[in-house]
Amino acid sequence: MHKTETLKKQFILLLFFTQMLYAQTVRNYSNEFLNIGVDATAFGMGKAVTATSNDVNAIYWNPAGLVNVEDNQAALMHAEYFKGIAKYDYVAYAKPIDKESTIAFSFIRFSVDDILNTTQLIDNQGNINFNRVSLFNASDMALHIGYAKHHLLKNFDFGMNAKIVHRRIGSFANSWGFGLDLGLQYQVNDYKLGLMLRDVTTTFNAWKIDSEAFASIRNAVPEQNQEKPETLELTKPKAQFGVSRMFTFRHDYKLTTEVDLNMRFLKTNDLIATSFISIDPSVGFQLAYVDMVYLRGGVNNFQKHTKFDGSKSLSIEPSFGVGFQYNGIQVDYALSNIGGASGTLYSNVFSLKIDFGAFR
DSSP, X not given: OOHHHHHHHHHHHHHHHXXXXXXXXXXXXXXXXXXXXXXXXXXXXXXXXXXXXXXXXXXXXXXXGGGGOOSOEEEEEEEEETTTTEEEEEEEEEEESSSSEEEEEEEEEEEEEEEEEOTTSBOTTSOBOGGGOEEEEEEEEEEEEEEEXXXXXXXXXXXXXXXXXXXXXXXXXXXXXXXXXXXXXXXXXXXXXXXXXXXXXXXXXXXXXXXXXXXXXXXXXXXGOOOOOOXXXXXXXXXXXXXXXXXXXXXXXXXXXXXXXXXXXXXXXXXXXXXXXXXXXXXXXXXEETTTEEEEEEEEEEXXXXXXXXXXXXXXXXXXXXXXXXXXXXXXXXXXXXXXXXXXXXXXXXXXXXXXXXXX
16 A cells, blocks of 8 residues: 555544544534535535525435426435545435425445554554554445425425434444434525525434443553543534526526525634624536536635734635536536645546436
């Protein structure tokens, strides 16, 4: 294994343990892999799709949009982070129950594989034995079960997700969790409004920690003097509000624009930040030609930074995407995280959507 990749995987392992070891009962940041997003269409638009998401991928962005699924749909996505060290995969399926309601399922997995476990590298006599080095995986997984109802309230479409979360750090620790998301969409003329409430009841994760494995880590790094972490995490609610407008040109061209406000109820480095709420806007567009060829762009992750000299700066993350749809098969590509405002390298995202109604 290349030395640089080995060091990166060990660093990522340290991040996993740091996140867990300093857990509090109520977390400002928990289950963050569920905030990455899905679908190259959304990534290409800077993730500004809360109001316009209207296919199988709405199970993630706003389950209310599932009511627009007219026949069975499936979606796949694959992305890689940290130069391929971290793998991110997503699969979803949606099926209309009748003309007024839809049910959907999705599965998300974010993982770092083949991490070196060097806690047993040095034995009790101080001897180095490479045969005691093993490999393990650190993975975060979530199953979403979504339901949407058309016009549950007057002119409002309603949707909800029940999500089951499983997180595992090799044999050292694992957790199970549960949470709920709620979504609303409203349309008037060419305007659409969308509201997504994530973790509305707080999402909990109950950790089970291997005491022997934890003791071996503490013994391997005695100067850290780590205490056994909390075994229960509660994820705070978050909200997303979006407004979109569609423009039609010569019947063949459709331009969809959207502005979203992504809200957390804590103070962060977002563009708008108070002690009560922080707001990170995202802006995106999609230009479609005869619903076959798509061009997308967006900007998101507006973050304020303080430099070493005390001066302030603002960073953003542009994104770009293209797509092609023909006979029920849609292939999309997005180049996201351009500029690396979050500290990670840019990401190539590919996704596939299949509308089974086109094959009937």
